[in-house]
Amino acid sequence: MAAVMEQSTMPAAPEVRIRNLSVAYQTSTGLFDAVHKLDLDIPKASITAVIGESGSGKSTLAMAMLNSVTFPGSIRSGTIEYAGRGDIVTFDRERLRRFRGEHAAMVFQASQDTLNPLKRVGAQLLDLARSHGVKDKRKVLREARELAERMALPADRTLTSYQHELSGGMRQRVSIIFALALHPQIVLLDEPTTALDVLSQSHVLEIIREIHRERGLTTLLITHDMGVVAELSDRVVVMYAGRIAEDAPSRELLRRPLHPYSQALIRAIPRLTGPLDDAQALPGAPLELRQIPKAGCVFRDRCPARMPVCDTGTPELREVAPGRRVACHLEVTP
Ligand code: SF4
Numbered sequence: 001m002a003a004v005m006e007q008s009t010m011p012a013a014p015e016v017r018i019r020n021l022s023v024a025y026q027t028s029t030g031l032f033d034a035v036h037k038l039d040l041d042i043p044k045a046s047i048t049a050v051i052g053e054s055g056s057g058k059s060t061l062a063m064a065m066l067n068s069v070t071f072p073g074s075i076r077s078g079t080i081e082y083a084g085r086g087d088i089v090t091f092d093r094e095r096l097r098r099f100r101g102e103h104a105a106m107v108f109q110a111s112q113d114t115l116n117p118l119k120r121v122g123a124q125l126l127d128l129a130r131s132h133g134v135k136d137k138r139k140v141l142r143e144a145r146e147l148a149e150r151m152a153l154p155a156d157r158t159l160t161s162y163q164h165e166l167s168g169g170m171r172q173r174v175s176i177i178f179a180l181a182l183h184p185q186i187v188l189l190d191e192p193t194t195a196l197d198v199l200s201q202s203h204v205l206e207i208i209r210e211i212h213r214e215r216g217l218t219t220l221l222i223t224h225d226m227g228v229v230a231e232l233s234d235r236v237v238v239m240y241a242g243r244i245a246e247d248a249p250s251r252e253l254l255r256r257p258l259h260p261y262s263q264a265l266i267r268a269i270p271r272l273t274g275p276l277d278d279a280q281a282l283p284g285a286p287l288e289l290r291q292i293p294k295a296g297c298v299f300r301d302r303c304p305a306r307m308p309v310c311d312t313g314t315p316e317l318r319e320v321a322p323g324r325r326v327a328c329h330l331e332v333t334p
Pocket of ligand 1: 061182259260298299300301302304305306307310315327328329330
């Protein structure tokens, strides 16, 4: 596992401050929270990884951070304050449109499928620049070319191609170029390298890290891959059933996970050396929305340390050390 980035234990001032955020989905059997009463600060100029199994609420959180949750989902409560910009939950449509792209941008899972099939990539970039009132459109194209070359894409061919003329991996890189084109301060990456082979993944992650540093970005990285967390992030937020289980500097969490779910995630990582069966699959399966209990610990059915109190008492997310929070009834020491 590659080294975790240099980091300080104390988090910097938050660029994003989320309070009491609940995002619910309407289903045929009722309204269920995919993100529940979540409080989170995202430090300026950090790379914060959000990790958890499918259904943990991490992609819903990222969508909420751009106020992009669509029906049958909706933000039910809470605030999402961006430093110097205000609470995005209150923005009207025009303010949101300008905010997205100029101040915060997102690379979606499988975002290669979101390109317009009827326009060349370069023309779509110019449309994006025009819609945000960018005067120097040549500069946008010049920077897109530079980014393409850094990501090992043939720049001219890429910009003059339609999406169907590019491979899946090329389209995923193009979507990263689109996200960075207007120089946003905040970049949200939802599984940005899933469409890539292992070698390309590592290369693209390296470019993301370089650009993050060069531009002093605040980056949120959604992933299910602890290897990516270790390689790239300063902080890690572990989510389970729409709640934060643990929130810590990455190096500390990887060295000594405190929440039983974080421990299970780390035990499940296959090692490069030693017996293959050292990696232990997580017991049970993640909860579906309708199965999430209203009281008690949401992880209790899979937890090896379950106690009677876990069935009735909902564990608070409490600070156990500066910059480190855990939601568990166990007495834990960092
Ligand atoms: Fe396990 Fe209880 Fe902690 Fe939940 S609160 S993770 S069930 S020990």
